[in-house]
Amino acid sequence: MVAAGRHGADGRAPVVVRLWDRVVATLRDRMRRVRAFGGLAAQAGLAAALAWFVAHELLHVSQPIFAPISAVSTLAASVGQRLRRTVELIIGVAVGVLIGDLLLLLIGTGWWQLVLIVVLAIVVALFLVGSAAVVVQAGATAVLIATLSPSIRDLEIPRFVDALVGGGLALLITTVLLPLNPLRVLNRAARPALDLLATQLDATAGALAERDADRARAARSELRQNKGQVQAFVEATQGAREASVLSPAHWRERHGPVSRYAQAAEPIDRAMRNSGTLIRRSVTLIEDGEPVPDALPGAVADLAEAVRLLKRQFAAAVEPNRAREQALRAVRAAGAAYREGVGFSGAVVVAQVRTTVSDLLVASGLTQAEANHLVRGIFGELEAPGVPRRD
Known part of the structure; x- marks a missing residue:
């Protein structure tokens, strides 16, 4: 009776056992993933905090939002692509700032100007590099320049500083402070x-x-x-x-x-x-x-x-x-x-x-x-x- 109750006359118990084994295997795989990449979380947290501190306290950027974002973005890149990601951040920002400032000077602000600025920034980024990261950064920076520049003065310099600080500190942490083996x-x-x-x-x-x-x-x-x-x-x-x-x-x-x-x-x-x-x-x-x-x-x-x-x-x-x-x-x-x-x-x-x-x-x-x-x-x-x- 015990055996019958455990295994079930209709064969449902073995299905439950297989399901439980699959759940255990999935949890084991996910815990292994956490152990394998837990160091990345520590690197990202430290990089974000240091990027914000350096940009805000040392370089006096009033709202250094992009510095910690760029630091985490660099660390989120595939291992082995972090130096490249930092360079791509800087190139993307440069393209977005250049196109945004130039077109704002020539055609002013408005919804259709925003369309033209973003399209042109992405096209230029595609022509120069073709990397998805560069395209995203160029388009995002162009949006910020086109929408915030009229109300926030000298937005371009903090954007550059944030990209440099965030990417640079991410590299510093992964190569010197918390280097990978x-x-x-x-x-x-x-x-x-x-x-x-x-x-x-x-x-x-x-x-x-x-x-x-x-x-x-x-x-x-x-x-x-x-x-x-x-x-x-x-x-x-x-x-x-x-x-x-x-x-x-x-x-x-x-x-x-x-x-x-x-x-x-x-x-x-x-x-x-x-x-x-x-x-x-x-x-x-x-x-x-x-x-x-x-x-x-x-x-x-x-x-x-x-x-x-x-x-x-x-x-x-x-x-x-x-x-x-x-x-x-x-x-x-x-x-x-x-x-x-x-x-x-x-x-x-x-x-x-x-x-x-x-x-x-x-x-x-x-x-x-x-x-x-x-x-x-x-x-x-x-x-x-x-x-x-x-x-």
Whole structure:
């Protein structure tokens, strides 16, 4: 009776359990997000307060509203785009002030003058830069100049001062007072992408060993969800470079682990795409009933372990020698599977193991030529399955 009451005769209880699990997972993800980006809130609060204090108390701007706004706007930009955002704020303000003042002098004020001023400011901003941030700032500044200048004298100078103070203090806080750790930024961004890749490669290895096409399809579907994670990693490389260049505390890291880690984003992206092909052909291999040599699932599992080792050694800021060795084990196993005998799709899987290993070796810091040379040497002879070798 207890079991029946818990699980329900109509099957509703399992639905409730799944719903509860989903709620818990969502809360866990959101708490992880707060922990990951909680530092941004502290930076934004400090930047807003300092911007207002400097503009109002030191530079005597009577209503420095835009200074804290520009500081928060700079910090809200993607990590790695904050210097650019500050420059865009200043350019946008400059365009808006120039166009607004010039047209007010020529055509005066009114509703149709406001239309013309805003349109022209945005068109000029698009022509000069084309950035959305510049366009927004130019249009907003033009509106302020056209509507407030007749009643507030010398509005242009405070607007410039606010942009400079807000953007400058935001950069000061993120690079000197509360600087980002570039290696931590990269680790935090790379971990989801690399974990996803390793997990789905492991699932594919299991699917090949058990001839389970459904499991391989599930791995393929999961890996297709990686676009956002890879993009976050690419953006993080920009942030790490910016932090290591602008922050004196991290200048020494510019040419060390941070540089190598940042350069790994592109080959890791390629490894993701090549692994997608590997998993897709694994599905076809199983569906078509092609032979699966014992070494083939092992090669894919070795590849998954190489991804995990690369993640751990990047995070520890050490030379990823163990990851390279593990990746080459995957190539050796793939070569053994190829010579044991594979079908058409199996040969594609073997080729994708080789290609993905080459990508991981490049991500580890080797050149493409070095990676290709190692892969060819470890793989061995490329003799066709079932064809005797010629003496």
